[in-house]
Amino acid sequence: MLRRLGVRLASLAGVLLLLTFLVFIIQSTLPADPVKAFYGRNSSPEIIAEKRAELGLDDPLIEQYGSFMGRLVQGDLGVSLRTRQPVREDIGAFLPATLELALAASVVAVGLGLAIGILGSRPGRASGALRSSSVALAAAPTFLAGIAGILIFYRWLGWLPAGQRSSELGTSGPTGFLLIDTLARGDLAGMADALRHMVLPAVALGIGPAVAIGRTLRSSLRQSYREEYIRSARAKGVSEAAIIGRHALRNSINPALAMAGLQLGLLLAGAVVVEVVFSWPGIGLYLSQGISSSDFPSVIGVVFVLGVMYVLVNAAVDSLQILVDPRLRS
Amino acid sequence: MNAPDTEVADTGSADTGSADTEPVVVAGTIVTARDEIDDDDPGRASLPGAFRPRWMGQRGRRRTGRRMRRSGVVAVWMLVVTTVVLLVLPTLLSLTESEIAGTPFAEPLGEQFLGTDSQGRDVAERALLGMRVSWFAALAVIAVGVTIGGMIGLVSGFSGGIVDAVLMRLTDAALALPGPLVALAVVAALGPSLKNTLIAVALTWWPWYARIVRSQVRALMGRPHVEAARAGGLSRTRVALVHVVPGTLSAVLVAASLDVGAVILVLAGLSFLGLGSPAPAAELGAMTAQGLTYLFNAPWVAVVPALGLFLLAVLANFVGDAMSDALEA
Numbered sequence: 001m002l003r004r005l006g007v008r009l010a011s012l013a014g015v016l017l018l019l020t021f022l023v024f025i026i027q028s029t030l031p032a033d034p035v036k037a038f039y040g041r042n043s044s045p046e047i048i049a050e051k052r053a054e055l056g057l058d059d060p061l062i063e064q065y066g067s068f069m070g071r072l073v074q075g076d077l078g079v080s081l082r083t084r085q086p087v088r089e090d091i092g093a094f095l096p097a098t099l100e101l102a103l104a105a106s107v108v109a110v111g112l113g114l115a116i117g118i119l120g121s122r123p124g125r126a127s128g129a130l131r132s133s134s135v136a137l138a139a140a141p142t143f144l145a146g147i148a149g150i151l152i153f154y155r156w157l158g159w160l161p162a163g164q165r166s167s168e169l170g171t172s173g174p175t176g177f178l179l180i181d182t183l184a185r186g187d188l189a190g191m192a193d194a195l196r197h198m199v200l201p202a203v204a205l206g207i208g209p210a211v212a213i214g215r216t217l218r219s220s221l222r223q224s225y226r227e228e229y230i231r232s233a234r235a236k237g238v239s240e241a242a243i244i245g246r247h248a249l250r251n252s253i254n255p256a257l258a259m260a261g262l263q264l265g266l267l268l269a270g271a272v273v274v275e276v277v278f279s280w281p282g283i284g285l286y287l288s289q290g291i292s293s294s295d296f297p298s299v300i301g302v303v304f305v306l307g308v309m310y311v312l313v314n315a316a317v318d319s320l321q322i323l324v325d326p327r328l329r330s
Numbered sequence: 331m332n333a334p335d336t337e338v339a340d341t342g343s344a345d346t347g348s349a350d351t352e353p354v355v356v357a358g359t360i361v362t363a364r365d366e367i368d369d370d371d372p373g374r375a376s377l378p379g380a381f382r383p384r385w386m387g388q389r390g391r392r393r394t395g396r397r398m399r400r401s402g403v404v405a406v407w408m409l410v411v412t413t414v415v416l417l418v419l420p421t422l423l424s425l426t427e428s429e430i431a432g433t434p435f436a437e438p439l440g441e442q443f444l445g446t447d448s449q450g451r452d453v454a455e456r457a458l459l460g461m462r463v464s465w466f467a468a469l470a471v472i473a474v475g476v477t478i479g480g481m482i483g484l485v486s487g488f489s490g491g492i493v494d495a496v497l498m499r500l501t502d503a504a505l506a507l508p509g510p511l512v513a514l515a516v517v518a519a520l521g522p523s524l525k526n527t528l529i530a531v532a533l534t535w536w537p538w539y540a541r542i543v544r545s546q547v548r549a550l551m552g553r554p555h556v557e558a559a560r561a562g563g564l565s566r567t568r569v570a571l572v573h574v575v576p577g578t579l580s581a582v583l584v585a586a587s588l589d590v591g592a593v594i595l596v597l598a599g600l601s602f603l604g605l606g607s608p609a610p611a612a613e614l615g616a617m618t619a620q621g622l623t624y625l626f627n628a629p630w631v632a633v634v635p636a637l638g639l640f641l642l643a644v645l646a647n648f649v650g651d652a653m654s655d656a657l658e659a
Contacts, residue, residue: 015506026519139643141595143618144636269510273599291604303515310508
């Protein structure tokens with residue numbers, strides 16, 4: 001098992017290296033000249049040449065990659081052209097909001113996915129309805145889910161707030177995670193408020209992955225039901241709940257876990273869209289503002305951070321699979 | 331007749347029923363009707379056992395033939411109707427992207443069927459045009475992805491050895507990267523436009539196809555008809571293109587048809603973030619993003635294009651499901 005985990009770790013390092021290389025290539029093939037972008041289009045040629053040399057843009061590519069990696073390891077992602085702040089500081093300020101949203105959406109995705117998978121695998125009319133509605137839900141664009149949520153639950157029913165992380169501005173505390181900060185302050189009303197703000201975006205973001213996880217789980221559960229050990233358990237008179245919970249689910253969780261890893265990684269990309277719909281002040285909103293103002297360093301910085309998180313989530317889920325399923329350990 | 335031959339005979343009959351495509355058994359050799367016609371071409375039918383797989387031919391087709399044929403027909407019809415409607419309708423109704431149709435923010439079912447946007451343009455008209463763009467863009471991305479992935483998978487599976495190992499590690503690495511995010515960075519670097527978005531997504535949408543084609547090729551390489559073709563001294567290119575590629579098609583088509591909906595959504599997401607065509611162009615994602623500003627006063631401006639996108643993606647998923655039902659034994 002340790003060996004397999006080691007192999008997984010090594011391939012993780014390889015993929016991360018590839019990611020940095022890709023980001024570097026994209027960055028260095030930019031049609032827009034970063035020097036002109038930063039120092040102004042009308043700077044004299046001498047100044048531009050001097051700055052180019054200073055920034056090392058005339059060095060061979062491999063040397064540039066070396067210094068790029070050097071900066072990356074120190075956490076230097078360049079300076080945002082829009083906010084004129086180091087991209088690392090910007091991302092540091094906005095990342096907790098995104099992580100909080102992504103975690104909440106993961107809870108929705110996994111919980112709802114389990115429900116869809118288990119209920120859908122049972123015989124009966126309800127499961128048929130669930131199945132066809134999940135086919136439709138799989139096709140719903142994230143922003144449609146968000147817009148529908150806002151119009152129905154905020155505009156029409158008035159049950160939930162839409163947009164921002166809380167009713168008061170500037171309530172963020174030391175960790176940046178509103179739920180933790182409000183709890184640490186003992187501000188339960190603030191925590192409830194933050195939770196209410198989180199419901200709509202988390203559901204909008206989590207529903208797509210939930211359907212994907214649910215469909216995978218459903219089909220692998222249905223395969224498990226046909227196995228001999230399930231028949232023996234039934235013959236022994238084990239209750240249906242125990243059959244699902246103790247026997248079928250454990251043997252069919254692996255494909256669903258693999259799907260969950262993929263989906264939770266992609267959820268990070270979906271968060272960008274959801275944050276725009278709900279004006280959620282995370283790195284997705286920061287990214288979209290960067291796109292509209294051609295702020296390339298911030299765009300590439302956010303993509304890099306989200307990409308690293310995606311790769312890490314996938315590696316974590318893979319390792320979890322190895323831990324959960326003894327059949328994968330050999 | 332021995333077992334593998336029976337299997338081959340089944341594979342050969344793509345269209346059951348019509349007499350001219352039924353395989354004919356001549357002295358223990360499978361000769362399909364097409365091969366007989368091509369008899370004057372040396373090296374085609376003369377190899378014992380080296381039959382040419384029917385394009386998209388599948389095993390076990392006879393048993394569940396009727397059901398599969400029906401859903402296959404449905405899928406193809408849905409595909410054709412959608413394509414033709416989206417291609418012809420906007421031209422027929424002479425729809426335009428930026429024509430002012432009435433007062434700004436006219437409500438649905440009033441001046442225009444589904445209302446007008448902030449500049450008085452017909453929302454339904456623009457949504458229909460946007461659906462056309464989305465549909466063909468997604469098909470183009472899939473086509474490019476299948477071509478790139480197919481070639482990599484074919485070379486990898488056919489060569490084996492070190493070429494295979496290198497290409498597959500590359501594919502694994504590409505699979506481990508977040509496609510939509512990489513595409514986003516590429517478009518942001520190249521500059522936002524529909525063309526660049528298509529290039530960027532197509533560049534990230536091939537690894538699955540490469541894997542599928544490779545595994546199919548590896549499986550087909552051990553089959554008697556390929557061995558016979560190789561033993562008969564046919565060139566590698568010929569064996570690959572004529573005797574192996576057709577057998578990989580159905581698996582790739584299943585994967586590709588199931589992907590159309592997902593590609594539509596990814597492209598719309600990029601367009602939503604401002605990475606599609608510039609302003610006046612009718613793209614569903616960008617239209618929804620613009621409509622967000624007026625969500626409470628004129629919800630239809632954002633909702634109509636988003637619903638159009640949803641419809642298109644649902645349709646694509648149903649076509650995909652029907653297609654995979656028909657092709658998967």
